[in-house]
Amino acid sequence: MLKIWYYGGTEYMGDAPAYFDNVYEDEWIEDEFVKEMIADVDQSTVVSAHVIESPILGAITPKELSGGVKVLILMLKDDSFVYNMSNCGNNCAKWILKIAEKKDLTVYLQHILRFEGEFEIEIMNSGKIVHNPKEYVEALLVVEGLLDEG
Amino acid sequence: MKGKYHFRVRSKKVVFEFDIRRNITVLKGDSATGKTTLLHMLYEYLRVGRESGYAVTADVSYYVYLRREVGRDWKDALLQLQDTVIFIEENNEFVFSREFAEFVKKSGNYFVLVNRAPLKMLPYSIHEIYEIVTNGKRADVKESYHELKEIYSNYPIIENNKMNYVITEDSNSGCQFLSHVCKESRVVSANGNGNIINTIKEIVEGDILIVADGAAFGALIEICLEYLEKQKNKRITIWLPESFEYLILKSKMIVSEELEKILESPSDYVESEKYESWERYFTELLILLTENTSHRYSKHSLDGFYMQEKNVKKILSTFPKEIKIEK
Numbered sequence: 001m002l003k004i005w006y007y008g009g010t011e012y013m014g015d016a017p018a019y020f021d022n023v024y025e026d027e028w029i030e031d032e033f034v035k036e037m038i039a040d041v042d043q044s045t046v047v048s049a050h051v052i053e054s055p056i057l058g059a060i061t062p063k064e065l066s067g068g069v070k071v072l073i074l075m076l077k078d079d080s081f082v083y084n085m086s087n088c089g090n091n092c093a094k095w096i097l098k099i100a101e102k103k104d105l106t107v108y109l110q111h112i113l114r115f116e117g118e119f120e121i122e123i124m125n126s127g128k129i130v131h132n133p134k135e136y137v138e139a140l141l142v143v144e145g146l147l148d149e150g
Numbered sequence: 151m152k153g154k155y156h157f158r159v160r161s162k163k164v165v166f167e168f169d170i171r172r173n174i175t176v177l178k179g180d181s182a183t184g185k186t187t188l189l190h191m192l193y194e195y196l197r198v199g200r201e202s203g204y205a206v207t208a209d210v211s212y213y214v215y216l217r218r219e220v221g222r223d224w225k226d227a228l229l230q231l232q233d234t235v236i237f238i239e240e241n242n243e244f245v246f247s248r249e250f251a252e253f254v255k256k257s258g259n260y261f262v263l264v265n266r267a268p269l270k271m272l273p274y275s276i277h278e279i280y281e282i283v284t285n286g287k288r289a290d291v292k293e294s295y296h297e298l299k300e301i302y303s304n305y306p307i308i309e310n311n312k313m314n315y316v317i318t319e320d321s322n323s324g325c326q327f328l329s330h331v332c333k334e335s336r337v338v339s340a341n342g343n344g345n346i347i348n349t350i351k352e353i354v355e356g357d358i359l360i361v362a363d364g365a366a367f368g369a370l371i372e373i374c375l376e377y378l379e380k381q382k383n384k385r386i387t388i389w390l391p392e393s394f395e396y397l398i399l400k401s402k403m404i405v406s407e408e409l410e411k412i413l414e415s416p417s418d419y420v421e422s423e424k425y426e427s428w429e430r431y432f433t434e435l436l437i438l439l440t441e442n443t444s445h446r447y448s449k450h451s452l453d454g455f456y457m458q459e460k461n462v463k464k465i466l467s468t469f470p471k472e473i474k475i476e477k
Binding site: 014015016017018041042043056057058066067068069084086087088089090091092110111112114133134137138140141144146147148 | 163164178179180181182183184185186187217240241243266267268284294344347348351372373376377380
């Protein structure tokens with residue numbers, strides 16, 4: 001299940017893309033699920049653990065992947081920290097839900113990342129479990145103090 | 151600092167081309183659109199110029215803050231800068247601080263902030279929030295061509311004829327004007343843009359028009375639109391002109407050659423060191439232009455002059471056609 005701390009309540013990794021550059025492992029890049037994420041979010045193809053083909057930049061290394069995909073990979077592979085989901089654009093949202101199907105995933109959030117369809121997300125600040133975009137947005141607004149509960 | 155500044159940032163593979171028009175610009179959007187690449191190229195060119203292998207042309211000084219360095223934080227790097235466009239990379243938490251906000255408002259620089267989270271301390275416009283898009287139609291450029299696209303330029307104005315309720319951000323002159331012209335609707339002041347969502351929630355049924363100052367609504371636009379989009383049982387229109395004062399200036403009620411020039415290109419007139427947002431500038435300008443007249447403008451109480459029929463018509467002519475008000 002995905003568990004979100006919205007605007008507080010937890011320590012979180014301040015600069016995950018920079019951390020990724022120092023800790024990523026070859027096996028992470030060769031993982032089929034990771035390859036799918038890179039193909040979908042970055043529109044790039046993993047050639048080997050050290051070479052990725054980007055349609056715009058040509059041959060790049062994992063260090064030149066987008067910040068969003070780096071955070072997705074860390075969420076999947078490295079449980080050392082709580083990561084900031086606001087490093088991820090809306091094109092990462094479905095992958096975050098897929099990772100959270102594989103394991104309990106606790107993240108930090110500072111904006112409204114757009115999730116589609118049905119899901120199960122716990123808003124940790126309030127303990128509320130939400131199942132669709134409407135419940136999710138309203139629960140975040142309540143935490144932020146922009147919407148009264150009830 | 152004032153003016154509009156053009157940037158062209160080029161490598162052998164990509165070109166970014168854009169204008170920076172106000173004191174605060176926000177870059178966000180999907181992952182992998184090129185935000186980090188752009189800042190990296192700007193940084194490298196700043197560091198070693200042509201030896202970076204990149205080419206940057208800009209008609210202004212610029213600076214790039216990527217991250218804190220040992221023994222040197224943002225204040226050491228930025229406080230000394232003047233008349234500079236300052237780009238700040240994501241993951242710099244100081245951009246959320248009051249101290250940074252105070253610096254931005256008074257520093258006389260322009261700021262381009264890469265950040266998805268709303269910057270609640272800063273009064274930025276809905277029109278200066280951009281994403282990077284690839285323009286595949288530029289056949290004249292061999293590199294991959296990227297430009298900035300306003301994310302909220304097409305906020306959803308929907309045709310709304312009934313408007314049972316009109317919600318305004320404040321209780322001042324703009325609210326008084328709308329109360330005067332929207333006689334068939336109930337005009338409600340939210341008493342601050344942070345209360346708009348709760349005010350909508352209290353309305354059980356009926357069509358709603360929300361009017362707020364777009365010039366300083368940047369931090370709330372995303373969350374507001376996300377909420378509105380999910381209210382399927384109410385028809386809600388949101389309209390975010392720069393400010394009510396901007397509409398009066400735009401209405402041609404005041405005839406002035408200088409005013410026409412200003413409205414054509416506000417960037418050339420709004421000094422960022424003095425005005426934290428265009429809304430503040432337009433308010434002061436309107437007060438200045440009317441100060442020795444019988445209808446001196448006040449933000450707090452609207453003179454009857456502005457509610458005379460001919461003037462009401464002029465102001466209403468600045469409303470979008472989708473918002474129909476029976477007079």
